[in-house]
Amino acid sequence: MSKRYFLVKAISERPLSGERFEVALVSSVRRLFGEFGLARIHPKVVRFDATNSEAIIACNKEGAEDLQAAIGLISDTSETTITAMTMHVSGTIKGLRRKQRF
Amino acid sequence: MAELLRLAGYSAVALTVPTGLLRDRLSALRRLFEDEGIQTILRVDLSANSREDLLRLLRRFRNAYDIVAVKCMNQAVAPVACRDRRVDLVFFDPRNSRVKFGHPLASLLCGALEFNLISTFLGETKGEIFSRIAKEAAIAREHRSRVVLSSGCVSPTMVRSPPQISGIAAAIGLSREQSSRGVSETPLSIIKRNLERRSREYVEEGVKLVMPKAR
Numbered sequence A: 001m002s003k004r005y006f007l008v009k010a011i012s013e014r015p016l017s018g019e020r021f022e023v024a025l026v027s028s029v030r031r032l033f034g035e036f037g038l039a040r041i042h043p044k045v046v047r048f049d050a051t052n053s054e055a056i057i058a059c060n061k062e063g064a065e066d067l068q069a070a071i072g073l074i075s076d077t078s079e080t081t082i083t084a085m086t087m088h089v090s091g092t093i094k095g096l097r098r099k100q101r102f
Numbered sequence B: 001m002a003e004l005l006r007l008a009g010y011s012a013v014a015l016t017v018p019t020g021l022l023r024d025r026l027s028a029l030r031r032l033f034e035d036e037g038i039q040t041i042l043r044v045d046l047s048a049n050s051r052e053d054l055l056r057l058l059r060r061f062r063n064a065y066d067i068v069a070v071k072c073m074n075q076a077v078a079p080v081a082c083r084d085r086r087v088d089l090v091f092f093d094p095r096n097s098r099v100k101f102g103h104p105l106a107s108l109l110c111g112a113l114e115f116n117l118i119s120t121f122l123g124e125t126k127g128e129i130f131s132r133i134a135k136e137a138a139i140a141r142e143h144r145s146r147v148v149l150s151s152g153c154v155s156p157t158m159v160r161s162p163p164q165i166s167g168i169a170a171a172i173g174l175s176r177e178q179s180s181r182g183v184s185e186t187p188l189s190i191i192k193r194n195l196e197r198r199s200r201e202y203v204e205e206g207v208k209l210v211m212p213k214a215r
Helices: A018-041 A061-072 A093-099 B002-008 B023-034 B051-064 B077-083 B103-108 B117-121 B127-142 B162-172 B176-181 B185-197
Strands: A003-012 A044-049 A054-060 A082-090 B012-016 B039-048 B067-072 B089-092 B112-116 B147-150 B202-204
Touching (some): A082 A093, B012 B023, B051 B067, B051 B077, B147 B162, B147 B176, B147 B185, B162 B176
Parallel strands (some): B067 B089
Antiparallel strands (some): A003 A054
16 A cells, blocks of 8 residues: 655654654544544654654555644643644655655 | 744734734734744734624724634624625634524625634544534535635644645545635735735725836
């Protein structure tokens, strides 16, 4: 199944870990689209750069638009308030790298 | 906030300012955004409890602001706001059960319907609100109403990029075309029309002064 990759910048008051970010992402998808939607979108944090707070998220191509919405509605983890902003979307990780050095 | 908006890819921002804000403070506020290369547009949100109040407010503030939005508080005000050509945007509070956007209002709508998506959906949101927004979106889609999507943000943590807002709008049931136009063409056309209206050359709809070129 073909994929879409999102380059996402997370802005938070405190330093954020990849695990925390993934938990927040999955709960946002689940809240908005439910368990079935979560399975259809299948979001996964491929890489997380803690120094720049940037993440590469993979998802199924069919769920790309829904993931865009779910990323927009990530609001907070248990520790801190976060703002997640999609910077680029591409069909390959290499494509994202071309758009922005990761 | 201005830096975040630039990062998110915005070129212009509509600042909702209180009607009594001093000019000095206003220009300082505008400078904050313009230093980051973001155009500022002044917007006022009017809320009235009766038809007469709304018409009075429109007479008073229409020419002072670039964008006039009306928050529909009850069923008496909503048809007037939807029908009046001076109103650019109408929006409904999803928590207010006294008024809702239905088919009669959609057929009257002259301006555009605004959805404040981020401020509505961020944090704890009840299923009723999701369902109500989805119903309004379905009606807007059926009537092909002009839709403006905004974040309605009051703090930097609520800033989201236009594709994200468009994605949320698609998730609530707006068409792909409406949701992408809602963050691009529709607000831009409103701004362009109103800036033209407020220019010195503007006389009336379709008439403007054209100065002959000096030889």
